[in-house]
Amino acid sequence: MDSSNDEALDIIITNVVATFRTRCHLNxxxxxxxxxxxxxxxxxxxxxxxxRKPMITASIWSSGKIIxxxxxxxxxxxxxxxxxxxxxxxxGFKVRFSAFKVVNVLAVxxxxxxVNLINFTKNNRPIASYExxxxxxxxxxxxxxxxxxxxxxxxxxxxxxxxxxxxxxxHRHIKYLTPFYVQLRRHIGLRD
Amino acid sequence: MSSRVCxxxxxxxxxxxxxxGSAVCTSCGSVLEDNIIVSEVQFVEGxxxxxxxxxxxxxxxxxxxxxxxxxxxxxxxxxxxxAQTLQNGKRQIQQLGSQLQLNQxxxxxxxxxxxxxxxxxxxxxxxxxxxxAACLYLVCRTExxxxxxxxxxxxxxxxxxxxxxxxxxxxxELCINAPAIDPCLYIPRFAHMLEFGAKTHEVxxxxxxxxxxxxxxxMHTGRRPSGLCGAALLVAARMHKFRRSVKDVIGVVKVxxxxxxxxxxxxxxxxxxxxTIDEFMRVDLEQECDPPSFTAxxxxxxxxxxxxxxxxxxxxxxxxxxxxxxxxxxxxxNGEVLSMPSEPEEVESEDVELQAATHHLTEDFLCQxxxxxxxHGMKGDREAExxxxxxxxxxxxxxxxxxxxxxPSAASLIRNQALRLPSGDHPQSEELDxxxxxxxxxxxxxxxxxxxxxxxxxxxxxxxxxLKEQKGKKxxxxxxxxxxxxxxxxxxxxxxxxxKISSKINYDVLRDLNRGTGSxxxxxxxxxxxxxxxxxxxxxxxxxxxxxxxxLAANTSIMGKRTVSVVTxxxxxxxxxxxxxxxxxxxxxxxxxxxxxxMEEEEEEEEEAEEECVxxxxxxxx
Numbered sequence: 135m136d137s138s139n140d141e142a143l144d145i146i147i148t149n150v151v152a153t154f155r156t157r158c159h160l161n162x163x164x165x166x167x168x169x170x171x172x173x174x175x176x177x178x179x180x181x182x183x184x185x186r187k188p189m190i191t192a193s194i195w196s197s198g199k200i201i202x203x204x205x206x207x208x209x210x211x212x213x214x215x216x217x218x219x220x221x222x223x224x225x226g227f228k229v230r231f232s233a234f235k236v237v238n239v240l241a242v243x244x245x246x247x248x249v250n251l252i253n254f255t256k257n258n259r260p261i262a263s264y265e266x267x268x269x270x271x272x273x274x275x276x277x278x279x280x281x282x283x284x285x286x287x288x289x290x291x292x293x294x295x296x297x298x299x300x301x302x303x304x305h306r307h308i309k310y311l312t313p314f315y316v317q318l319r320r321h322i323g324l325r326d
Numbered sequence: 327m328s329s330r331v332c333x334x335x336x337x338x339x340x341x342x343x344x345x346x347g348s349a350v351c352t353s354c355g356s357v358l359e360d361n362i363i364v365s366e367v368q369f370v371e372g373x374x375x376x377x378x379x380x381x382x383x384x385x386x387x388x389x390x391x392x393x394x395x396x397x398x399x400x401x402x403x404x405x406x407x408x409a410q411t412l413q414n415g416k417r418q419i420q421q422l423g424s425q426l427q428l429n430q431x432x433x434x435x436x437x438x439x440x441x442x443x444x445x446x447x448x449x450x451x452x453x454x455x456x457x458x459a460a461c462l463y464l465v466c467r468t469e470x471x472x473x474x475x476x477x478x479x480x481x482x483x484x485x486x487x488x489x490x491x492x493x494x495x496x497x498x499e500l501c502i503n504a505p506a507i508d509p510c511l512y513i514p515r516f517a518h519m520l521e522f523g524a525k526t527h528e529v530x531x532x533x534x535x536x537x538x539x540x541x542x543x544x545m546h547t548g549r550r551p552s553g554l555c556g557a558a559l560l561v562a563a564r565m566h567k568f569r570r571s572v573k574d575v576i577g578v579v580k581v582x583x584x585x586x587x588x589x590x591x592x593x594x595x596x597x598x599x600x601x602t603i604d605e606f607m608r609v610d611l612e613q614e615c616d617p618p619s620f621t622a623x624x625x626x627x628x629x630x631x632x633x634x635x636x637x638x639x640x641x642x643x644x645x646x647x648x649x650x651x652x653x654x655x656x657x658x659x660n661g662e663v664l665s666m667p668s669e670p671e672e673v674e675s676e677d678v679e680l681q682a683a684t685h686h687l688t689e690d691f692l693c694q695x696x697x698x699x700x701x702h703g704m705k706g707d708r709e710a711e712x713x714x715x716x717x718x719x720x721x722x723x724x725x726x727x728x729x730x731x732x733x734p735s736a737a738s739l740i741r742n743q744a745l746r747l748p749s750g751d752h753p754q755s756e757e758l759d760x761x762x763x764x765x766x767x768x769x770x771x772x773x774x775x776x777x778x779x780x781x782x783x784x785x786x787x788x789x790x791x792x793l794k795e796q797k798g799k800k801x802x803x804x805x806x807x808x809x810x811x812x813x814x815x816x817x818x819x820x821x822x823x824x825x826k827i828s829s830k831i832n833y834d835v836l837r838d839l840n841r842g843t844g845s846x847x848x849x850x851x852x853x854x855x856x857x858x859x860x861x862x863x864x865x866x867x868x869x870x871x872x873x874x875x876x877x878l879a880a881n882t883s884i885m886g887k888r889t890v891s892v893v894t895x896x897x898x899x900x901x902x903x904x905x906x907x908x909x910x911x912x913x914x915x916x917x918x919x920x921x922x923x924x925m926e927e928e929e930e931e932e933e934e935a936e937e938e939c940v941x942x943x944x945x946x947x948x
Binding site for chain 2: 169170174176185187224248255256259260263264265266267289290
């Protein structure tokens with residue numbers, strides 16, 4: 135059953151977050167005034183720069199730390215980061231590309247059946263938590279894989295974690311959870 | 327009494343007499359203990375015949391030091407910080423809890439939670455009010471009281487999600503499994519607030535039934551319980567002929583109008599809504615529904631499928647029209663083909679581009695073909711060239727040239743794309759690997775000079791307020807002076823002039839450590855001291871303090887203290903540099919005039935210390 139489920143399940147990575155350092159001080163005002171597609175937030179102290187080619191948004195701090203979000207794969211994230219560094223180099227800063235690290239990966243998956251969140255949380259007490267007042271999904275934290283899975287009542291899941299980098303791990307997460315879902319399947323034959 | 331061994335004979339048979347309070351060895355008769363201390367409660371008769379226990383209760387986690395004076399004397403000085411925290415927490419819990427009308431039992435439980443939290447060091451880095459609110463909410467959940475997190479956030483004027491975060495963390499750390507919220511819990515509370523008068527109970531019951539029905543129909547997973555309650559109460563009110571508008575309900579339940587409407591619509595979609603009021607009260611439909619978001623998602627999926635099918639059909643229909651022009655080479659059928667000029671061209675152009683892109687080496691070949699075509703063109707030769715199947719009829723030549731004109735760009739695109747594929751290993755060095763980065767494109771990200779000017783102006787105008795604020799802040803901090811010193815010792819000295827490191831160090835004693843036999847130098851200090859003792863604001867103490875600072879500097883360097891970077895001090899606006907330094911020491915004079923103000927406070931404090939020290943010295947005979 136697990137293998138057939140794997141084939142049916144479509145796990146799509148939607149967001150990859152990465153950080154890197156430029157090892158030099160950046161003047162945010164220069165970047166803000168001379169770059170296109172930039173938003174300057176002086177209250178927080180950062181500049182948001184958006185690239186088009188890999189659709190990436192980067193938060194740039196004056197210390198030289200940069201966080202890139204919005205890439206759809208690890209390689210894309212690295213490419214986007216390098217482009218950004220190149221862009222900063224052209225603006226006149228002595229940029230050096232160092233300490234590139236992928237920090238978080240978000241993937242989306244959807245089960246073909248709906249889930250009863252209340253029973254689900256009851257059966258998985260300390261690991262799962264559900265607060266309808268705060269968020270419509272139940273959060274399930276897998277400690278050994280260091281991943282968080284948010285389960286919605288429609289059956290869609292979002293999986294977040296660094297260990298998602300290899301596709302194998304993603305599948306492992308889903309495999310881990312499928313038995314639970316099978317327990318909680320609502321036995322109504324209305325699904326297509 | 328533990329059985330001990332007798333000291334004289336070594337026998338272990340010891341007789342303990344509680345009445346006399348003595349322990350005697352039975353074998354040799356030696357008295358081991360007299361006046362045994364008893365740990366029993368004693369009672370004393372007070373005035374009016376009331377007997378009370380003697381002694382005080384000392385809590386396990388109370389102050390380590392036993393309360394010194396009597397039972398009624400509560401000193402806050404000398405208590406442990408932990409006890410203070412707990413006391414503070416208890417006070418806040420009582421305050422907040424009474425606002426929520428929680429009973430004492432709940433408040434005590436909340437306090438126990440708080441004690442657990444403090445012992446696990448979870449209060450660090452969090453505002454006490456957030457932690458207390460989370461503890462109270464935890465109690466509300468475990469007891470099942472109809473309090474929402476929203477109420478707490480209302481009272482504290484804090485964002486709900488921040489409180490929620492704290493609450494979730496505490497629940498996880500304390501391993502407390504709060505039972506899930508049941509919307510039924512909130513109904514009586516909201517019904518009461520809506521003022522149904524005598525019929526409140528009936529309306530509540532109806533609303534409860536409605537909510538249970540909603541639960542069966544899977545409307546409540548993933549939704550705020552208050553929204554469901556609002557919808558249920560609205561319907562119940564109408565059923566019992568009370569006129570409650572959407573606005574009233576919203577004010578009580580605290581959800582948005584849109585949400586309420588949505589819930590009502592969803593309920594409308596369930597089969598239960600078709601029943602009449604009487605039927606509803608009597609009958610319970612067996613059938614259950616899917617959650618509304620699930621049905622919506624399925625609906626979407628179906629729509630997408632339909633669209634795809636439509637698109638396919640459209641393609642098929644187009645395909646029927648597309649085939650003939652390729653096969654036709656007769657001039658007579660020109661008319662028919664001309665009726666669809668755009669489509670074949672588009673398709674062909676795509677084909678042509680793709681093919682040219684993949685076989686860009688045949689560019690030359692294409693050019694040759696075009697020339698041939700143009701040569702033939704005047705004659706009206708419509709034959710499709712066999713070499714290139716997609717070349718099509720002659721009248722396409724014009725479009726072809728335009729297409730071929732674009733070829734170089736297509737070719738360059740392909741070239742660029744090939745380069746843009748990420749290469750394997752990136753070098754570990756910190757140098758930026760420029761592979762795969764198109765410089766031209768990056769240049770587009772940078773504005774040229776004119777644009778920069780325009781943007782600068784715009785930005786300055788937009789953020790004028792912020793810039794003003796920054797200027798104001800900078801002015802205050804700019805009064806800091808750069809310390810220029812020749813030696814480290816001097817630097818420390820000057821720094822010490824500006825900033826007093828600790829109020830708990832008696833600098834004078836520190837100074838005297840270094841100056842063992844420096845008594846003659848002290849005498850000139852004494853005379854200014856006495857004058858200063860009378861006039862606190864006399865600034866002529868500068869000399870003394872500079873000396874003291876020299877010694878301090880020496881001491882600190884001896885002790886190997888790390889020099890603290892000079893922190894900017896806010897200058898009191900009233901300070902002026904009117905008092906010239908009486909000091910003749912050249913080195914210290916340039917810096918001194920600029921630092922009269924911070925010294926003032928030091929002077930005053932040092933004065934007092936100085937006075938005490940003087941007396942001590944006098945006593946010692948130094």
